[in-house]
Amino acid sequence: xxxxxxxxxxxxxxxxxxxxxxxxxxxxxxxxxxxxxxxxxxxxxxxxxxxxxxxxxxxxxxxxxxxxxxxxxxxxxxxxxxxxxxxxxxxxxxxxxxxxxxxxxxxxxxxxxxxxxxxxxxxxxxxxxxxxxxxxxxxxxxxxxxxxxxxxxxxxxxxxxxxxxxxxxxxxxxxxxxxxxxxxxxxxxxxxxxxxxxxxxxxxxxxxxxxxxxxxxxxxxxxxxxxxxxxxxxxxxxxxxxxxxxxxxxxxxxxxxxxxxxxxxxxxxxxxxxxxxxxxxxxxxxxxxxxxxxxxxxxxxxxxxxxxxxxxxxxxxxxxxx
Amino acid sequence: xxxxxxxxxxxxxxxxxxxxxxxxxxxxxxxxxxxxxxxxxxxxxxxxxxxxxxxxxxxxxxxxxxxxxxxxxxxxxxxxxxxxxxxxxxxxxxxxxxxxxxxxxxxxxxxxxxxxxxxxxxxxxxxxxxxxxxxxxxxxxxxxxxxxxxxxxxxxxxxxxxxxxxxxxxxxxxxxxxxxxxxxxxxxxxxxxxxxxxxxxxxxxxxxxxxxxxxxxxxxxxxxxxxxxxxxxxxxxxxxxxxxxxxxxxxxxxxxxxxxxxxxxxxxxxxxxxxxxxxxxxxxxxxxxxxxxxxxxxxxxxxxxxxxxxxxxxxxxxxxxxxxxxxxxxxxxxxxxxxxxxxxxxxxx
Numbered sequence: 001x002x003x004x005x006x007x008x009x010x011x012x013x014x015x016x017x018x019x020x021x022x023x024x025x026x027x028x029x030x031x032x033x034x035x036x037x038x039x040x041x042x043x044x045x046x047x048x049x050x051x052x053x054x055x056x057x058x059x060x061x062x063x064x065x066x067x068x069x070x071x072x073x074x075x076x077x078x079x080x081x082x083x084x085x086x087x088x089x090x091x092x093x094x095x096x097x098x099x100x101x102x103x104x105x106x107x108x109x110x111x112x113x114x115x116x117x118x119x120x121x122x123x124x125x126x127x128x129x130x131x132x133x134x135x136x137x138x139x140x141x142x143x144x145x146x147x148x149x150x151x152x153x154x155x156x157x158x159x160x161x162x163x164x165x166x167x168x169x170x171x172x173x174x175x176x177x178x179x180x181x182x183x184x185x186x187x188x189x190x191x192x193x194x195x196x197x198x199x200x201x202x203x204x205x206x207x208x209x210x211x212x213x214x215x216x217x218x219x220x221x222x223x224x225x226x227x228x229x230x231x232x233x234x235x236x237x238x239x240x241x242x243x244x245x246x247x248x249x250x251x252x253x254x255x256x257x258x259x260x261x262x263x264x265x266x267x268x269x270x271x272x273x274x275x276x277x278x279x280x281x282x283x284x285x286x287x288x289x290x291x292x293x294x295x296x297x298x299x300x301x302x303x304x305x306x307x308x309x310x311x312x313x314x315x316x317x318x319x320x321x322x
Numbered sequence: 323x324x325x326x327x328x329x330x331x332x333x334x335x336x337x338x339x340x341x342x343x344x345x346x347x348x349x350x351x352x353x354x355x356x357x358x359x360x361x362x363x364x365x366x367x368x369x370x371x372x373x374x375x376x377x378x379x380x381x382x383x384x385x386x387x388x389x390x391x392x393x394x395x396x397x398x399x400x401x402x403x404x405x406x407x408x409x410x411x412x413x414x415x416x417x418x419x420x421x422x423x424x425x426x427x428x429x430x431x432x433x434x435x436x437x438x439x440x441x442x443x444x445x446x447x448x449x450x451x452x453x454x455x456x457x458x459x460x461x462x463x464x465x466x467x468x469x470x471x472x473x474x475x476x477x478x479x480x481x482x483x484x485x486x487x488x489x490x491x492x493x494x495x496x497x498x499x500x501x502x503x504x505x506x507x508x509x510x511x512x513x514x515x516x517x518x519x520x521x522x523x524x525x526x527x528x529x530x531x532x533x534x535x536x537x538x539x540x541x542x543x544x545x546x547x548x549x550x551x552x553x554x555x556x557x558x559x560x561x562x563x564x565x566x567x568x569x570x571x572x573x574x575x576x577x578x579x580x581x582x583x584x585x586x587x588x589x590x591x592x593x594x595x596x597x598x599x600x601x602x603x604x605x606x607x608x609x610x611x612x613x614x615x616x617x618x619x620x621x622x623x624x625x626x627x628x629x630x631x632x633x634x635x636x637x638x639x640x641x642x643x644x645x646x647x648x649x650x651x652x653x654x655x656x657x658x659x660x661x662x663x664x665x666x667x668x669x670x671x
Contacts, residue, residue, distance in 0.1 A: 058666040101333030114591040
């Protein structure tokens with residue numbers, strides 16, 4: 001059994017949505033070791049699924065690297081990438097994503113058949129795996145004839161059918177009741193053993209109790225305890241850029257700040273100009289979302305950065321601004 | 323991938339069944355279009371060949387058409403009969419596009435005046451053959467039964483027998499009467515004829531007449547229908563396109579329903595080409611089933627047409643090939659859905 005290791009360094013993923021540049025991952029790094037159950041924890045929209053897509057070799061990052069063992073996944077192309085997807089990674093998709101027309105066994109056989117494994121051998125391996133996840137009596141049932149937990153077990157069996165050293169699971173408890181959750185979590189916990197790593201993306205903090213390694217995609221900032229921070233900017237200088245992590249709400253003491261959006265074609269879209277006494281940037285830190293726009297000084301400007309809680313104390317009843 | 327393809331066909335069998343029936347009906351209509359064109363040839367062959375002649379002698383200025391009005395004296399029949407090579411000769415008067423009154427109804431008929439007992443006098447399928455003036459033998463398509471009264475022009479006839487497969491010019495039934503009655507009807511009783519049919523090949527004919535084979539007569543008659551044949555063939559192509567559109571619509575909807583499946587299959591290692599191949603195979607299976615359905619039901623749909631319908635064997639033979647072509651063309655509409663599926667979308671909830 002070969003020990004496995006995972007290293008993600010400065011991973012940035014960028015894409016266009018509605019004409020704007022979005023960076024769900026911005027310079028993200030983490031490590032995983034052999035036999036670990038790694039939990040990527042974070043709220044919706046923080047880039048967990050994007051991270052899994054990159055780990056699965058289904059999405060190319062704009063920059064940064066992923067190494068699994070000695071292989072640089074982000075450098076793989078063509079046949080090598082296809083082989084990595086087929087042999088190294090097993091994926092348990094959110095909402096199971098089984099093929100509705102196929103039986104449980106046929107669903108598990110799909111990756112094997114696509115890899116050219118003879119039908120008889122694929123059938124035997126799929127039957128054995130379904131027995132391992134406790135679905136012997138359901139092998140001929142279609143997904144619609146099974147409970148959510150049973151479908152999730154089929155999805156796990158499908159992910160394991162090539163005996164991959166890296167198993168990825170996206171929100172594996174999202175569609176399950178608490179009884180089903182227990183069984184699925186026990187199964188995932190058991191899968192993480194020497195020679196294999198299991199990476200689970202979830203917003204469900206209960207799973208962290210089972211994890212060997214918890215990676216928070218949006219770190220909980222100790223902003224509440226921060227002292228207000230004064231910032232002085234020269235004309236044309238950026239306070240923050242679109243897509244960067246949010247931490248503080250800013251009050252303008254003097255000068256003017258332009259709020260603008262950076263479009264995917266490089267153009268800038270003017271949103272508004274805020275003058276002395278005005279404030280901005282509350283929603284991002286409040287919801288743990290990246291900045292949805294950039295802030296640039298139009299002239300020499302002085303601002304004070306407050307945590308959300310401090311800002312609420314200072315200005316109760318204020319409307320939320322971008 | 324083929325397992326996924328056929329499993330999906332079974333899973334969505336209702337959708338596919340609707341497409342098979344829809345495309346099958348349209349392909350059946352296309353087959354019947356071929357049958358109509360085939361029917362033109364068949365009826366001409368049955369009617370001209372049914373006379374039993376080897377050669378036709380017509381007025382030279384008829385340009386080979388028995389559908390014209392050029393005439394020549396009946397006395398020429400004797401001259402032709404004596405010509406070297408001729409063993410038998412019979413006069414005909416062919417009067418086309420006559421209006422017959424049958425009870426309260428009227429309909430078009432082609433009148434063939436024949437010498438009773440000679441070539442051209444048809445063998446009846448019911449009733450009895452012509453035996454004198456005032457009698458008529460009608461094709462069953464005329465819709466008159468034996469014993470019925472029928473009036474052509476001002477002349478009354480009693481139908482004494484029926485024949486089948488004796489029509490011309492896209493299903494117009496033929497009414498056989500005696501030569502004298504036909505001459506009375508068309509020429510005021512003058513001894514004129516429009517054709518002489520012969521057994522044997524006349525070595526020479528009187529001036530102003532020309533000798534034609536059965537094949538030449540048939541070709542000239544079919545030339546009158548060339549416009550209709552062209553229109554029908556164009557309609558047939560439209561039918562194929564409609565069948566393609568039906569299957570294409572099914573595949574497009576199916577592809578939309580399977581976008582997530584495509585993404586999952588790609589994420590599991592399937593290629594875009596394999597996904598497109600799967601869709602194309604489904605389309606071909608549907609169109610082949612539709613073709614089979616069309617072949618069966620076309621046998622029962624011939625009655626929709628008054629014209630003779632004779633679907634040529636070649637139309638049945640080529641239909642599967644047409645079906646494969648239709649299937650492949652229709653699968654192109656789903657090409658982008660299959661090849662454009664983003665495997666990362668498999669992560670969606």
